[in-house]
Amino acid sequence: MTDLTSLTIAEAREGLASKSFTSLELTNAHLAAIEAARSLNAFVLETPDQARAMARTVDAKIAKGEGGPLAGIPLGIKDLFATKDVRTTACSKILGNFVPPYESTVTSQLWRDGAVMLGKLNNDEFAMGSSNETSCFGPVVNPWRREGSNTTLVPGGSSGGSASAVAALLCMGATATDTGGSIRQPAAFTATVGVKPTYGRCSRWGIVAFASSLDQAGPIARTVRDSAILMRSMAGHDPKDTTSVDIGVPDYEAAIGKSVKGMKIGIPREYRLDGMPAEIEKLWAEGAAWLKAAGAELVEVSLPHTKYALPAYYIVAPAEASSNLARYDGVRYGLRVPGRSIGELYENTRAEGFGDEVRRRVMIGTYVLSAGYYDAYYLRAQKVRTLIKRDFEDCFAKGISAILTPATPSAAFGVGEKGGADPVEMYLNDIFTVTVNMAGLPGIAVPAGKDAQGLPLGLQLIGRPFDEETLFSLGEVVEQAAGRFTPPRWW
Amino acid sequence: MSVDAATVRRIAHLARIAVTEAEVPHLQGELNTMLAFVEQLSEVNIDGVEPMTSVTPMEMKKRQDVVIDGEIPDDIVRNAPETQNHFFLVPKVVE
Numbered sequence: 001m002t003d004l005t006s007l008t009i010a011e012a013r014e015g016l017a018s019k020s021f022t023s024l025e026l027t028n029a030h031l032a033a034i035e036a037a038r039s040l041n042a043f044v045l046e047t048p049d050q051a052r053a054m055a056r057t058v059d060a061k062i063a064k065g066e067g068g069p070l071a072g073i074p075l076g077i078k079d080l081f082a083t084k085d086v087r088t089t090a091c092s093k094i095l096g097n098f099v100p101p102y103e104s105t106v107t108s109q110l111w112r113d114g115a116v117m118l119g120k121l122n123n124d125e126f127a128m129g130s131s132n133e134t135s136c137f138g139p140v141v142n143p144w145r146r147e148g149s150n151t152t153l154v155p156g157g158s159s160g161g162s163a164s165a166v167a168a169l170l171c172m173g174a175t176a177t178d179t180g181g182s183i184r185q186p187a188a189f190t191a192t193v194g195v196k197p198t199y200g201r202c203s204r205w206g207i208v209a210f211a212s213s214l215d216q217a218g219p220i221a222r223t224v225r226d227s228a229i230l231m232r233s234m235a236g237h238d239p240k241d242t243t244s245v246d247i248g249v250p251d252y253e254a255a256i257g258k259s260v261k262g263m264k265i266g267i268p269r270e271y272r273l274d275g276m277p278a279e280i281e282k283l284w285a286e287g288a289a290w291l292k293a294a295g296a297e298l299v300e301v302s303l304p305h306t307k308y309a310l311p312a313y314y315i316v317a318p319a320e321a322s323s324n325l326a327r328y329d330g331v332r333y334g335l336r337v338p339g340r341s342i343g344e345l346y347e348n349t350r351a352e353g354f355g356d357e358v359r360r361r362v363m364i365g366t367y368v369l370s371a372g373y374y375d376a377y378y379l380r381a382q383k384v385r386t387l388i389k390r391d392f393e394d395c396f397a398k399g400i401s402a403i404l405t406p407a408t409p410s411a412a413f414g415v416g417e418k419g420g421a422d423p424v425e426m427y428l429n430d431i432f433t434v435t436v437n438m439a440g441l442p443g444i445a446v447p448a449g450k451d452a453q454g455l456p457l458g459l460q461l462i463g464r465p466f467d468e469e470t471l472f473s474l475g476e477v478v479e480q481a482a483g484r485f486t487p488p489r490w491w
Numbered sequence: 492m493s494v495d496a497a498t499v500r501r502i503a504h505l506a507r508i509a510v511t512e513a514e515v516p517h518l519q520g521e522l523n524t525m526l527a528f529v530e531q532l533s534e535v536n537i538d539g540v541e542p543m544t545s546v547t548p549m550e551m552k553k554r555q556d557v558v559i560d561g562e563i564p565d566d567i568v569r570n571a572p573e574t575q576n577h578f579f580l581v582p583k584v585v586e
Contacts, residue, residue: 101569199547373492383543387540
C-alpha cells in the first residue's frame with residue numbers, strides 16, 4: 001500500500017469509499033507522521049485519543065453509507081479556532097490554559113461533515129506576524145530548505161503551523177485564518193494552496209478575534225481541488241456572526257476543470273515593484289502565459305491606491321486589535337498576574353501575557369484611536385480603504401473576471417532574518433496580499449514554481465466578491481501547468 | 492508625527508500594559524518607525540471620500556431581543572483564575 005499520508009483529500013475520499021483503508025488507518029498514519037515531525041513544531045497540541053475516537057465513529061458511519069463529504073479525513077486546526085474541551089490559546093501566554101466550553105462554527109461544520117481532528121496548529125501570537133516567530137510556543141520550521149543548505153527557514157505566518165503541517169504530510173488539510181495575508185503567504189512559502197474567502201463567506205464565530213473587519217477563515221491544502229472540498233464545508237451562513245452572509249454555498253469542486261476560455265484576467269501594473277526579484281517577475285509572466293494558453297485574455301489594469309494598502313492596514317488592523325484584545329484582563333479567563341489594585345492587575349497581566357509584537361500593535365492601535373489623533377490616523381485610513389476597494393470595483397466593472405499577481409515579494413527566509421531592528425521589514429511580506437483583505441475580496445495562492453535556491457514560490461488570484469468558483473477554475477489551470485511540489489523529507 | 496517618551500507612557504497606560512522606564516526608549520523607537528511608515532497616507536487626496544464602515548454592502552442583521560442562551564454559570568467561570576460561588580474575584584475596588 002502507498003503511504004497513506006501522501007494521498008490528496010480527493011484520493012483518500014475514494015479509498016475510504018471503496019474500503020481500501022479505514023479512517024482509523026488513515027488517522028494512525030498521520031498521527032505517526034506528526035510524532036516523527038515534532039522538530040517542525042507545527043502542532044502545539046496533539047489530540048491522538050480524540051482523533052482515534054472520531055475516526056472509529058466515522059468508520060461506523062461510512063460502513064452504513066452515512067459518511068459526510070469529509071468522512072474520515074484527518075485535519076489540523078489552527079489554534080485560533082475554539083475547540084470544545086480542547087485547549088485553545090491563539091499561541092499567546094495570556095490565554096494560558098483556556099479550554100473553550102464551545103466549538104467554533106467553522107470547525108463544527110467540519111466535524112458535521114465527518115472530518116477527524118488530529119490536533120491544534122501553531123500560529124503567530126493572535127495571528128499577528130508573517131513568519132510564525134511570534135508564537136509563545138516558538139517558531140515553526142518550514143519543511144522546505146534551500147538546496148544544499150540546512151538553514152532553518154520560516155513557513156510564513158500567521159498560519160505557519162497549518163502550512164508546514166500540510167506541506168510535510170502531517171495532515172491532509174488544515175484550517176487557517178487570513179487578516180492581511182496569513183493564509184496565502186504561508187501557502188506560497190510551503191508550496192501549498194491557500195484560500196482566503198470573501199469577507200462574510202465563513203463565520204468568524206468562535207475564532208479568536210484579531211481585526212474583525214479583516215479576519216476571514218479559509219483552508220490550506222495540497223491541491224486546488226482539496227482546497228475546494230474543504231471550502232464547501234467551512235463556508236456558510238451563521239446567525240451567530242452578524243457579518244456572515246446569507247447566500248447559498250456552491251459546490252466549489254464543480255468549478256475545478258471548468259473552462260476559463262474568454263475570461264479577462266487583469267495584470268495590475270502597480271504590483272510591479274521597483275527592485276522586485278527577477279524570478280518573481282518571471283513567475284508572474286509564466287502564470288499569465290499559462291492562463292493565456294488556456295484561453296483567457298490578459299489585460300493590463302490599474303489599481304492606483306495599491307501602495308497605500310499596507311500603511312492603511314497598519315492603522316486599521318492595530319486599531320481593531322487594541323479594541324478586541326481589551327478583553328484579556330486577567331479576570332474572566334487566562335493568565336492573571338496579581339496587583340495591589342484592579343488597575344495594576346490589568347497592567348501586570350497584560351505586560352506579562354502579551355508578546356512584543358502584540359504589545360506593539362495594541363499600543364499603536366490605542367494611539368491612533370485616542371482623542372486628538374482619531375481623525376488624522378483612523379478616519380483617514382478608513383477613507384483610503386474606501387479608495388482601495390473602489391480601485392477593484394472599477395476594474396471588475398470593466399469585465400475583469402480575476403486579477404493575477406505574485407503571492408509574495410520573495411521566497412521563505414531564515415528564522416531571525418527579518419524584522420529584528422525594523423518591524424516594517426516584516427510587514428512588507430504582505431504587500432501583495434493585504435489589498436485583498438482591505439477590499440474584502442476572495443484570493444487564492446497556488447504554488448507556481450521555485451526560485452534559484454529551490455524554494456517554492458506562489459501566484460495569487462484575486463476574485464470578485466463571492467466568486468471563489470472562478471478562482472478555483474483558474475487555480476486549477478495554474479496547478480496543471482506548474483505541477484505539484486513536495487519537500488524532500490529530512491526531519 | 493512622532494511620539495515622545497511621555498506619550499509612550501500615556502499610551503501604555505491607556506492600553507493597560509505596564510511598561511518599565513527601561514522599555515520606554517525602545518518602544519518609542521518602534522512606535523515612531525510605524526508612524527513614519529503610515530505617514531505616506533497624508534499624500535492621498537481624500538476629499539469627499541466616505542470612510543469605510545462595512546466592507547460588504549449589507550445591512551446589519553438584527554434579531555429579536557430575547558434570551559437565546561444561558562443557565563451555564565459553570566461554563567462561564569470555568570476558565571477564570573479566581574472565582575467564588577460563580578463570581579469572578581478581583582482586588583478590592585471600593586474602600
